[in-house]
Amino acid sequence: MPEAAGGAGGRYHRVMGSGEVSKHTNGYGQSAPRATAAMVAARAGVSTATVSLVINGKTAGRVSADTIEAVQRAIAELGYVVDGIGSSLARGGSNIVILVAPDVANPFYADVIAGVRGALGDDYQLLLSVTDAGKTPEPGDIRKLFSLRPAGLLVDAPGTDFLAHLAPVSPMVLLDAPGIDSTAPSVNFDVAHGARELADHLAGLGHRRVAYLDAVTGTGTFRLRRDAFLARAVERGLKTVADAGAKVDIAASAAAFADAWPRWAPAGVTAVVCATDTHAYGVFAQARRAGLRIPDDVAVAGFDDLPYSATSTPGLTSVRLPAAALGRAAGSQLRRLMEGMPVEESRVLLPSRLMVRGSTDPSHPGRA
Amino acid sequence: MPEAAGGAGGRYHRVMGSGEVSKHTNGYGQSAPRATAAMVAARAGVSTATVSLVINGKTAGRVSADTIEAVQRAIAELGYVVDGIGSSLARGGSNIVILVAPDVANPFYADVIAGVRGALGDDYQLLLSVTDAGKTPEPGDIRKLFSLRPAGLLVDAPGTDFLAHLAPVSPMVLLDAPGIDSTAPSVNFDVAHGARELADHLAGLGHRRVAYLDAVTGTGTFRLRRDAFLARAVERGLKTVADAGAKVDIAASAAAFADAWPRWAPAGVTAVVCATDTHAYGVFAQARRAGLRIPDDVAVAGFDDLPYSATSTPGLTSVRLPAAALGRAAGSQLRRLMEGMPVEESRVLLPSRLMVRGSTDPSHPGRA
DNA sequence: CTGAAAGCGCTTACAG
DNA sequence: CTGAAAGCGCTTACAG
Structure with missing residues (x-):
């Protein structure tokens, strides 16, 4: 039970002491004061609602060309970037997709990740969560992840009792999770x-x-x-x-x-x-x-x-x-889920096949 | 320029059509209605302020034992988990630390990640962001990441012009980024x-x-x-x-x-x-x-x-x-930054050394 | 010891 | 075409 502020706490807040660099001297990657939509609005002489419409490209028949122009100028001048947290709170969720895997630093995952990325496209932001080395993702880990309100979750190789104590609150697809009985769609290798x-x-x-x-x-x-x-x-x-x-x-x-x-x-x-x-x-x-x-x-x-x-x-x-196929299939399943469409097939099985080489076959060309 | 709602849009919102499963049937990993602090407060007969105090362990001298007890029961009954988005917005930032690396699926990173994790401890949630295969992290990618308001950023092997167009808005430490001139602390290999x-x-x-x-x-x-x-x-x-x-x-x-x-x-x-x-x-x-x-x-x-x-x-x-040392050093630098303390040394250099084996040395025991 | 209120930064009906 | 207002789910002074 971490305590979050004051004293030795203040964990993820910057606590300024007297001897320290201030926000304005930008000592070591400290925050320049962040531009907000309100600042943009003030500068452009419009409301934050209009700023939001411009940013999200919802101006069609709603905002005049001049206003759009003014807002965009203000955005550029201020270097404004939408705050993902405020945005997510207002929208009711983020655009983050989290891939949970026990062993991402395994070369196997390069292809899985590429596959997921391809299937997800640019509308979602893919982030990875690694469990401790050799440990399968646990319900507690996932719960922390859910608290981020991801748009969706991809869980690779969970433990067999994984879903027992987990009330899923985001769309979720299981990868390489044979034997896990779940209402979540899954993609497995045969x-x-x-x-x-x-x-x-x-x-x-x-x-x-x-x-x-x-x-x-x-x-x-x-x-x-x-x-x-x-x-x-x-x-x-x-x-x-x-x-x-x-x-x-x-x-x-x-x-x-x-x-x-x-x-x-x-x-x-x-x-x-x-x-x-x-x-x-x-x-x-x-x-x-x-x-x-x-x-x-x-x-x-x-x-x-x-x-x-x-x-x-x-x-x-x-x-x-086939790692890339696993990523692709799981990514597109999740995408359908996130967009409210039914998945084509709730359990996908990808083929496996034996590659024979010199470690078993004495007649193999690559033999030592 | 994605449009976020209606029609083919509604990117990261669940759009329910008539034929679909509802939230309550929990079709495929759909959300069970999420418990909020307000629901907990109502159930426990207290205010949300009190719920917040209990959750964050700030009850000392502020909340009676009975009230704590009641709140905790309500939390358990409802399966309440703090919403990270609301929490981050109120606090002014998240507890997420993002490690950006071009090639996480490289076995090298297993140790880097373990090192970072160790240095960061449990107060921060480590997430990884992978750039497309073979591409170095670019300012645009980082800007998207900043929009998540991470508590801190660890950037591994950025391109040389990486920091030119980047106004850092969170504490940031560079790893394995020789030749990058930056006010951000860095940890490099010699x-x-x-x-x-x-x-x-x-x-x-x-x-x-x-x-x-x-x-x-x-x-x-x-x-x-x-x-x-x-x-x-x-x-x-x-x-x-x-x-x-x-x-x-x-x-x-x-x-x-x-x-x-x-x-x-x-x-x-x-x-x-x-x-x-x-x-x-x-x-x-x-x-x-x-x-x-x-x-x-x-x-x-x-x-x-x-x-x-x-x-x-x-x-x-x-x-x-030394990959693990890299992760540890970068993690602890970042931690100091996030907690508002000065870093001991803004540029750390870790030793490298040659491991001689049979691929060059004919007298090596492991020779083919 | 407890709660009402303000505020974090957005988005979205709604009214004009 | 535009803005005022409500609300997303929290946390934090502040008042009592």
């Missing part, structure tokens, strides 16, 4: 399809025993990846072992593999499937340290198909998930 | 130091002719990296060539290298230094395709020391830039 292709691929290569290195966050997509892969692997007669996990981090994953391999190797494991490519990079690093050849001693595969996976030596076999 | 170490390293290895693969955005840090490296290389008697560039993208960089190598090889180039590790990954990929051995046929190095650089085969020699 990750099970790629997971099955991967199991088939490994079975076809002659592996008999495969290990699964899981991600330890409670995200639905990771559960789905694992379960779909393991189920198909068993169907194909593979023995499976899934007793290791790590957060989405190269070093953590390397450590998990270092810990598990002494169990896995004697048990006859010849392939390791990782919940994400990032995990796979950790396995790569540790395997190299341990003198294991990939794929000869151990085959490695991941999910996501990050850009680096096509580049590494060997290339990493991975289930490709 | 990237020149690492660049010089790299030149020394290559000279020591016996290279006589090195190429520099530049980044094509006009960001100050890239110019500094290049100039510092090339200057020292020349001092060390190396011949340099710097006639190639690409955006920060593996594929684009691979293409640039494919284009340049046929010139460079005959000219005797034996080492390629890249503006970023991402560029270097592209060179890796293309070199492999072309059958070049690293470092035997061509040594490769980069800047940033991304996590993947320690993992690749060979490991990538890179100038490490």
Whole structure:
């Protein structure tokens, strides 16, 4: 319970002490006195209502050319910019769209963001909210975000119990949130399809025993990846072992593999499937340290198909998930919602597919 | 010039048609009617002023225990959450801090963000604004952001002319913005130091002719990296060539290298230094395709020391830039500014250092 | 200890 | 074509 003013508080207000620079000396990025619509109105000799009409381009048949001209001059002279807060309060909401994601600094999101941006266009302002590393977005975080009155919310990879305690107050679309039961529309990857292709691929290569290195966050997509892969692997007669996990981090994953391999190797494991490519990079690093050849001693595969996976030596076999399409689909769903139109389809499923590279396929050109 | 209501407009307002779900059926993440302080006040039998005091924890000696209790019950029953917009308008500003970065989906930013978050604490809400891929933040973007009345702004890697047309209206700190002349405090990497170490390293290895693969955005840090490296290389008697560039993208960089190598090889180039590790990954990929051995046929190095650089085969020699420290320093500078305290030092310089790996050093253990 | 009132900066019917 | 007024949801002196 933060206290907001006075003393050590005064958190987000500028508190001026005697020795400090004043607003007018513009010491360190301090505010120049902000121009308001009232100042513009006074200068142009009109009312604030007229200023508002001009700013919002609603002058057709309502404001004379001369007045428009005068207002625009005043705006230019004063460097006036509409105050988003006053505007939002009057309109009943902002034009901000917030994308909530656990891991935006993952290269995967470059494409997601680009997709969202494209679908949203210029009418909305896209802002991102990152949860703490490795944590899924929680209801409390979202509630804080709702308090900003965003025009809409895009929530990526929420925890499975995410919506239990959340009364949605803005249009909201869920991304990559399999297994979340919600009235909000969602866009997901058909990750099970790629997971099955991967199991088939490994079975076809002659592996008999495969290990699964899981991600330890409670995200639905990771559960789905694992379960779909393991189920198909068993169907194909593979023995499976899934007793290791790590957060989405190269070093953590390397450590998990270092810990598990002494169990896995004697048990006859010849392939390791990782919940994400990032995990796979950790396995790569540790395997190299341990003198294991990939794929000869151990085959490695991941999910996501990050850009680096096509580049590494060997290339990493991975289930490709179409990130840009995810962003586009979610963005346009949300846009319809925000504009009061029904969404075409409340649950969109995007295809995934296996990219085979040298980390599993000894005959792949990119082999080390 | 968007028009905001009616017809095809009504951009960020929900426009209800006859066939649509109503607010009360909560069709797709539509708003449940939002509880206001007035509703809480009515229910608790107090004034909104009292509700505000309770919410902000300013009750000491001002509100009786019974009243507090009653207000809190009403808040709970109604699920009331303070409206950030109304609150910000009344207070004169929000508690939002916006980090503007050209490339947040770069693994580099995971640490920057964590650092900022740590320094800012819980009193501020951190949101990220991403510019279009490969574009540096522009004054227009920032102006839109200012209109949100953020408590503060953190601007990463702005273009060199960034501040020319910008009247700062909120506290602002610049990150990784060498060469930007501004009254705003800045936190930079001493990237020149690492660049010089790299030149020394290559000279020591016996290279006589090195190429520099530049980044094509006009960001100050890239110019500094290049100039510092090339200057020292020349001092060390190396011949340099710097006639190639690409955006920060593996594929684009691979293409640039494919284009340049046929010139460079005959000219005797034996080492390629890249503006970023991402560029270097592209060179890796293309070199492999072309059958070049690293470092035997061509040594490769980069800047940033991304996590993947320690993992690749060979490991990538890179100038490490302390991302978390950058975020921490910038965050705490901004915090002081927002709280009206003078910053300790208006220009902070963080050390960089060379990480030598197998991509340049044939004797490195991680060599392919 | 509590509330009425003013005000933050806009936008939008409404009246003229 | 234009403006006075109300209102969006809060917070903060101020008066009691």
